[in-house]
Amino acid sequence: xxxLPLILGIETSCDETGVGLVRGCELLGESVAxxxxxxxxxxxxxxxxxxxxxxxxxxxxxxxxxDAAGVKLSDVDAIAxxxxxxxxxxxxxxxxxxxxxxxxxxxxxxxVNHLVGHVAVxxxxxxxxxxxAIALLVSGGxxxxxxxxxxxxxxxxxxxxxxxxxxxxxxxxxxxxxLPYPGGPPIDREAQKGxxxxxxxxxxxxxxxxYDFSFSGLKTAVARHVEDADRRGEPLVVADIAAAFQxxxxxxxxxxxxxxxxxxxxxTLVISGGVAANSALRARAEQRCREAxxxxxxxxxxxxxxxxxxxxxxxxxxxxxxLPPSSLDLATDTSLPVESPLAR
Amino acid sequence: MxxxxxxxxxxAVTAAIGESSGDGVFTMRANASLVDARRHGExxxxxxxxxxxxxxxxxxxxxxxxxxIGPGPYTGLRVGLxxxxxxxxxxxxxxxxxxxxxxxxxxxRRTQPFVAMTDARRKEVFWARYDDHLTRVGEIAxxxxxxxxxxxxxxxxxxxxxxxxxxxxxxxxxQPLYPDAAALAELALLRLHRGEKLxxxxxxxxxxPDAVVPGAPKKVRQWVR
Ligand SMILES: [Zn+2]
Numbered sequence: 001x002x003x004l005p006l007i008l009g010i011e012t013s014c015d016e017t018g019v020g021l022v023r024g025c026e027l028l029g030e031s032v033a034x035x036x037x038x039x040x041x042x043x044x045x046x047x048x049x050x051x052x053x054x055x056x057x058x059x060x061x062x063x064x065x066x067d068a069a070g071v072k073l074s075d076v077d078a079i080a081x082x083x084x085x086x087x088x089x090x091x092x093x094x095x096x097x098x099x100x101x102x103x104x105x106x107x108x109x110x111x112v113n114h115l116v117g118h119v120a121v122x123x124x125x126x127x128x129x130x131x132x133a134i135a136l137l138v139s140g141g142x143x144x145x146x147x148x149x150x151x152x153x154x155x156x157x158x159x160x161x162x163x164x165x166x167x168x169x170x171x172x173x174x175x176x177x178x179l180p181y182p183g184g185p186p187i188d189r190e191a192q193k194g195x196x197x198x199x200x201x202x203x204x205x206x207x208x209x210x211y212d213f214s215f216s217g218l219k220t221a222v223a224r225h226v227e228d229a230d231r232r233g234e235p236l237v238v239a240d241i242a243a244a245f246q247x248x249x250x251x252x253x254x255x256x257x258x259x260x261x262x263x264x265x266x267x268t269l270v271i272s273g274g275v276a277a278n279s280a281l282r283a284r285a286e287q288r289c290r291e292a293x294x295x296x297x298x299x300x301x302x303x304x305x306x307x308x309x310x311x312x313x314x315x316x317x318x319x320x321x322x323l324p325p326s327s328l329d330l331a332t333d334t335s336l337p338v339e340s341p342l343a344r
Numbered sequence: 345m346x347x348x349x350x351x352x353x354x355x356a357v358t359a360a361i362g363e364s365s366g367d368g369v370f371t372m373r374a375n376a377s378l379v380d381a382r383r384h385g386e387x388x389x390x391x392x393x394x395x396x397x398x399x400x401x402x403x404x405x406x407x408x409x410x411x412x413i414g415p416g417p418y419t420g421l422r423v424g425l426x427x428x429x430x431x432x433x434x435x436x437x438x439x440x441x442x443x444x445x446x447x448x449x450x451x452x453r454r455t456q457p458f459v460a461m462t463d464a465r466r467k468e469v470f471w472a473r474y475d476d477h478l479t480r481v482g483e484i485a486x487x488x489x490x491x492x493x494x495x496x497x498x499x500x501x502x503x504x505x506x507x508x509x510x511x512x513x514x515x516x517x518x519q520p521l522y523p524d525a526a527a528l529a530e531l532a533l534l535r536l537h538r539g540e541k542l543x544x545x546x547x548x549x550x551x552x553p554d555a556v557v558p559g560a561p562k563k564v565r566q567w568v569r
Contacts, residue, residue: 041557048418048553055422055547059433073434089419092385096426099389104403104434175558178567237568328389 005077005319008062008101009312012094013086013114014141015039015050017057019065020309021076022316027124029069030309033057036182043181044171045140051089058097065308076107080315083111083326083343084336086141091332099328108325111343112314113155113336114306115144118272120151120317121310125299130268133297134158136257138281139273139305140167140182143253145211145260146338148270151314152321157338158260159211166249167275169215173222173245177238187242188278194239196247199225203252211256218248250280258288270297277301318342345407345536346373348395348431349529352388352424353416353444354462354502355381356522359391361399361406362529368537373399375526384420388427408437410532412444412523414548415470415484416462421547428545441543442532444523445484448501449474451520451527459494459514461503462522469503470550478531486550 004024011018020030035053039045066073081098084091095111102109119135135146143161148154164172167184174183179190201221204214222245229236261269271285276298289296303309323342336343350359358377364370374395378387396403411428414421432439449460454477461471464486471492473481485492489507499511504518535542 042555043558046553046555049555051418051422052547052549052553055426055429058426059429062430062433089422092419093422093426096385096388096423097430100427100430101434103389103393104431235568239569328393329386331383331386 005316006071006075007312007315007319008076008079009308009310009315010079010081010094010098011114011117011306011308011311012054012058012090013082013084014090014306015045015053016306017054017061018306018308018311019061020307020312021065021069021071022124022309022312024316025123025127027309028071029065029067030307031061031064031068032307033061040181043175047087047089050087051093054090054093058093073105076105078108078110078315078319080110080112080311080318082114082117082311083330084114084333086114086334088332088334091334095330095332099330103328109328109330110315110318111326111330112311112318113338113341113343115142115146115338116151116155116341117310117314119146119148119270120314121303121307122270122272122297122299124309124313125303126297129270132264132266133268133270134257134261134264134266135270135272136253137273138166138253138271138275140171141165142273143213144338145257147260147264147266152317152323152341155338155341159213159256161213161215162205163214163216164219166213166215166253169219169249170275172219176223176226177241179238184275184278187246188280190239190242191246191280194237194241194243196243198237198240199244201244201248203248206252206255211260213252213256215249218245246280250278250284253281254284254288257285258292258294261294262292267293268295268297272299272304274305276304314341345533346401346405347408347410347529347533348392348406349410349442349525349532350388350392350424350428351412351444351447351523351525351528352384353412353414353421354522355379357384357387357391358523358525359388359395360525360529361395361401362526362533364533364537368534370530370533372526372529373401375524377522377524379522381420384423388423403431403435406435406437408440410440410442410528410542411545412447412528413441413543413545414444415464415486415550416444417465418547418549425545425547439545440532440536441545442528443484443543443548445470445472446480447528447531448520448523449480450477450531451524452477452500458498458500461499461501463503463506469507471503473497484548484550
């Protein structure tokens with residue numbers, strides 16, 4: 001095991017500065033510095049605030065991750081960094097640091113895809129991913145359904161959100177319901193006390209024959225429901241609205257994901273991203289996967305949210321596949337397609 | 345002392361390797377500048393690698409890093425700072441900050457008062473008055489060019505060039521437009537030799553992030569919780 005290369009992974013695509021150290025499928029140590037507290041009062045991630053925080057946190061986070069892993073910087077064999085997709089200014093802080101570490105250590109640099117990293121991280125929890133697998137990525141920034149034939153070389157996008165990301169819908173609905181940002185945890189908490197059948201909210205793009213998603217209509221429906229009840233002077237039961245909203249999101253996500261497994265004859269579904277921690281999503285996915293005979297793999301919550309270990313995990317795959325390193329003039333790509341696990 | 349210096353706080357990506365002898369004599373070992381406001385992140389590291397080859401050194405031979413801390417457009421500025429922090433961390437050497445406008449001013453070698461200006465975007469410039477190439481008068485400010493009292497002093501920097509129409513005759517010969525890392529390296533080594541403290545390698549933002557705190561919900565509803 002120890003003759004596998006030691007990969008340092010750096011992640012700065014949104015509001016978490018993450019650094020992880022991985023050998024093969026083994027996570028040696030990691031550290032994440034989040035700027036989420038600085039975004040709460042704005043009700044969403046402010047790119048400039050995130051970029052400032054990344055710069056301050058970058059080298060201290062590298063040091064904490066090295067300490068957690070019990071390794072020295074000079075032990076590192078390769079540097080992997082998120083080249084995209086993500087926020088331009090945020091990505092640039094991580095990529096600039098990664099290039100400097102690679103130059104100073106005289107080790108190869110790999111600019112990798114954040115989305116594929118969300119899938120690769122599952123290997124740190126459950127071992128090598130069966131090929132092929134279907135992956136559902138759900139967070140404040142993404143809602144993607146992927147066919148993963150090979151993490152390093154062959155990832156196909158089956159569908160994506162056409163408007164808001166799933167987590168973004170949670171944030172917007174939380175705001176409508178006077179719940180705090182980020183909206184995922186409080187809505188999940190409220191929903192567990194409520195009746196999901198109390199209101200029937202629309203299922204965006206259900207039955208349209210694609211694997212795409214849409215959540216903006218759902219958000220509008222929740223807003224209208226709140227306004228109508230208000231006008232009629234009816235009481236608004238937060239738990240019921242949260243439960244009905246969550247039911248719509250979870251229903252369409254799990255149905256499309258399991259349908260993709262069945263259609264492509266794939267026996268494994270990975271759910272990752274911040275929303276993967278949602279209790280209703282997990283429960284519904286477990287039930288539907290059981291019915292369809294599909295193995296469900298969900299990494300632990302700490303690995304589902306943005307972190308450096310996921311980037312190191314993908315870096316390890318890319319190195320193992322023998323792909324050539326990125327050059328020092330590697331550019332960040334805010335909309336790097338998921339078909340490119342390795343940037344250039 | 346062997347020093348790597350660079351600055352990315354203006355449209356220029358400029359880097360240099362300089363050396364100072366025990367008695368403070370400065371030697372420039374390698375120097376390169378490129379102007380491309382949109383590609384700082386792509387250009388800086390390859391430029392540094394090229395410079396080490398030209399100077400015939402390894403990065404591990406360096407004694408310190410000096411980096412321009414702005415002010416300047418933030419995205420480019422952070423490329424330099426993030427690179428400097430990581431290099432210094434990996435090499436286990438000190439990282440010093442140098443104010444970008446001071447490096448620009450130092451490069452003029454002027455012995456008479458002048459005003460230096462760089463582009464701050466949004467129709468504003470970062471600017472300061474200097475008594476000579478080494479002596480800044482007061483703090484750096486960010487203002488609209490028409491509102492700046494330049495005291496009829498000669499103006500330098502790309503900020504002066506961009507707004508020459510508003511600023512008038514004194515902006516007719518604004519060169520140098522951008523800081524040169526050779527000047528930045530020399531200034532850093534001079535200050536270190538004199539035992540002066542250099543600024544921390546943290547960005548001079550001078551503006552707060554643009555972000556609006558959303559207003560309270562219009563209606564206060566009676567929620568059933
Ligand atoms: Zn993510």
